[in-house]
Amino acid sequence: MSRAGWRVLATPLTAIAVGLGLGGLSGLVVFGDWLGLVAAVLVATAAAVVLVRVATGRPFLPTLAGLVVGPWLLMVAYVPGPEGGRTWLPTPAAWERIGDVATEAVRYANATIAPAEVAPALAAAIAAGAVGMFLLVDAVAVGAGFAATSGFLLLVPWLPALTLERRVPTAALAGALAAWLAVVALSRRHEEAGWRRRAAEGASPAPAHAAAAAVAVTVGVALLATPLAIGGPGWGAMPRVTLPDWLGGTARLDLEIDLRDRLTGQSSTTLLTYTSTVGRLDVLRAYSFTSFDGSRWDRDEPGPTEPAAGVLWPVPFDSWAGIDQESVTVRVNDLSESRVPVPATPRLITAGSGWRYEPATDEVLIDRDQGTQGISYTIRHALFFHSEESLRAAQAAIDAGGDAAVSERYRELSPRIDVERVRALAQGVTVSSTDRYEQAVALQEYLRGSGFQYDTSVSPSGDDAVSTFLTDRRGYCVQFATALVVLARALDIPARLAVGFLGGSPDDTGQFAVTGRDAHAWPELYFPEHGWVRFEPTPGQQTGERPEYAPAPPAAIPRFPEEEDPFGPRASGEPAPPVPTTVPSEQADPGDAASPGIPWVLPVVIVALLAGGALAWSRGRARGGGIRDADGAWQLLRRELGTRAGDDSLTPAETERKILDTCPDLAEHARGGLTALRGAVEDHRYAPHGTSVPTERLIGWAREVTTAVRDADRSARAR
Amino acid sequence: MTSTVPTSEELAAVAELARLVREQLRTVLSGLDEAIDATLATVLAEGHLLLEDVPGVGKTTLARALGRAIDVSVGRIQFTPDLLPSDVTGVSVFRGDEHRFEFRPGPVFANIVVADEINRASPKTQAALLEAMQERSVTVDGETRALPAPFLVIATQNPVDMEGTYPLPEAQRDRFMARIAVGYPSGDDEVAMLDAHDGHDPLVDVVPVATAAALTRAISIVRAVYAAPAVKRYIVDVMRATRDSSDLRLGASPRASLQLLSAAKARAAMAGRDHVLPDDVKALAVPVLAHRVIAGAQARAAGRTADTIIRDVLDAVTVPFSREPAPAGRG
Incomplete structure (x- = not known):
């Protein structure tokens, strides 16, 4: 094989390895037709690189050609023209449209939950990533002759799946590995061919410090940079990193709910499984919290309880037989709670004895040393219990003073909270709402949009953590739920915090498995004659869907304007974000105008990666890593x-x-x-x-x- | 002269001299190339030579042939128990006619001194010769007289017939740059030797092929041969290994390092090289080191000699791998 020969073969192999690397995204995005266009762009770029390789003997000229051809292909493929055609030339107007696609991709990725359907903008981002990865790997492996080292780069698309313990297509992984090994084998066989002609001979084994640097960079990326990066904005589709259950033993919900704590220690251990006749439960509810001091939630003193017999629901209820029901059989593994997780609608426990029910908190108590550990029980619960109509109808009872049925404490706000600003915000958000239902939905949608980001880490805060959250707009379910409770209470709506689990995910046997990472908190608002109704303000990954009775409002409903937001950027003295000259159609709503911005973590990680690699490489060369004499x-x-x-x-x-x-x-x-x-x-x-x-x-x-x-x-x- | 490495012409001169002398020695001693080369290297390094072997293998012949091949003054001393120091160094005699003492130089005042059976003389006489070897001068009646340059002592001794001998102590053996065991010739070589000796003394056929001046010049060229840091480190590593060896009761001295390097330089110049190779060091390690070290009792009991132990040491020491920055190197 000639000198050019191995490189002409190695470049397509590199493209194959990179293309198969898309398999690493299988847990994050839904594969579909969009893959074809991504593959086409990648193949065309690779073909351009190969052609230049054949034509010239220069090692990096093909990469330069690819840097021109690849982005151009991406532009043609993904950037729409002014009248719906294609963009052929990077004119200034085209640049704006490219920026729009990029912004849209980040916004979309941020707003979706894994596995996400792939919109064209996200496909464009994936294609750009694939092309960039290919050019980088090709330059390193084929141009520079560091074929083995390029494996570290090829590992990157698989890192999220690896760190998140997601399943990946075995064939894709094996294929990518095989392609990479083939590139390594080719380059070893023709060592004298690369740009690193002398060093590539690699006579002496790689110096220990170079190996250590490579390992350190890889481990650093895997353990530090990846969680950091996917904690940043623009990664909504990405499941969050969970930590293993280090201590083993049984798990418990963290009842020390403090908004100032970051979310840690989520376990991927299966805590309970259940079988259901109609599908996934929205939530399994265990605890409720009433008192909030501005940063911490406190449990109530135990109230009067009754035997857990009959239909359990805190408000009088008489038409049980007339509503849809389903039966759920729950088997609890390593979860030791004093409250039994139950669906958040009226329910009838058909198996399980000696349990008690506390109507005030809507909790089912189990009096047992091990708590819920190892128990099984079957519950019938009401389906479609709440509806938009019935919740709207409750307004009459509210107007008639129906809130008096519940404690005054559900409307209390701690003096530590900046009540005036919170109330101004709540009133602003709900200014066009005509009843409690609309108020609740408006608050929910305000927190699901308006630039709020799901983030397991939270900003440092004083006693008024809610104001901090409403300003910084970063937090996890506890912050979102608490904010909605506080906003609702500011509008004199009885509200409280509920803690339990999301419905989990189905496993191979058709059962639903609930793990530590399904632990969740949500707000409950009181509707007279209905009881406590769940709303879902938490966006992004760690959330249930919006309840079916509180769907996303049609876009016609005006959102709360950013400039009137007492916690908004303008109110806090910061300059207003620049108004984009062209507003993408999805961003027509002013409430959504705060785009997530560029994920700054990404460039930092890339720069650190390159700097580390360059340092190790130069040190390796300086100390004689290869054949020089x-x-x-x-x-x-x-x-x-x-x-x-x-x-x-x-x-x-x-x-x-x-x-x-x-x-x-x-x-x-x-x-x-x-x-x-x-x-x-x-x-x-x-x-x-x-x-x-x-x-x-x-x-x-x-x-x-x-x-x-x-x-x-x-x-x-x-x- | 010594600051730069020898030119190729200078090296060619040394190699030519060595080649001519070697040819002359071969006419009297067949099949002893290794001994001859070690001898020449020692001579060119201006070192003293100890030829040690059983009688009759050609020790004295080799010494005498060397003296003849190089056109220099040769002194010959047959050591006997009654030999006095003054028989070696010379003596002052009174000249009545001139009313003064006149110094009569002993046989040591020669370019090449052949000291036959040195271990038969009394320690006192041995010491006189050994002092001359070390100082390259002789002090008689309080007057120090320089010996001619070049000055080489070629001593022979018989290690077997030890009765009535005074074996050289270690400190004095150390003054010899090399000890060469001449060894028996092979069958063919012995036949050739019988042919050569048939009817006449082959020593007669040895003709002078080099002058004293040429030898002096060759010696100074040899000194200028370049030894890379890696080679010097190799020598030091070998020395350390002999000192650390559990088989040796006494390892090699620092003087041995110096002399090994000098001899290696000579061997390099004989090959026309301007630099020393570890091969030079290896080739001369046994002649230069074996007579200075003392094998331990266990090693002797196991039938191992200083020679074999030195060879084992060479097999264990790593030849320095990388080129080190040298002052005169290419940087």
């Missing part, structure tokens, strides 16, 4: 010939004699090469002025001798 060529020869080249106590001349002794049939030209190489290495090591023979020729001699010795061995065996 006659010694390197000599060591290469000795390593290739193994024991027949003798040990370290032999001088070059003795080694030469030993090789000739053990290989009497060595071809004449190889003998000449061996003698010349020996002389050069002697001169290099011991003569006052070293050797003037070019390293390439020395390596050539070493290869010549190695090949000739093997040929002689083969013919000797043949005889």
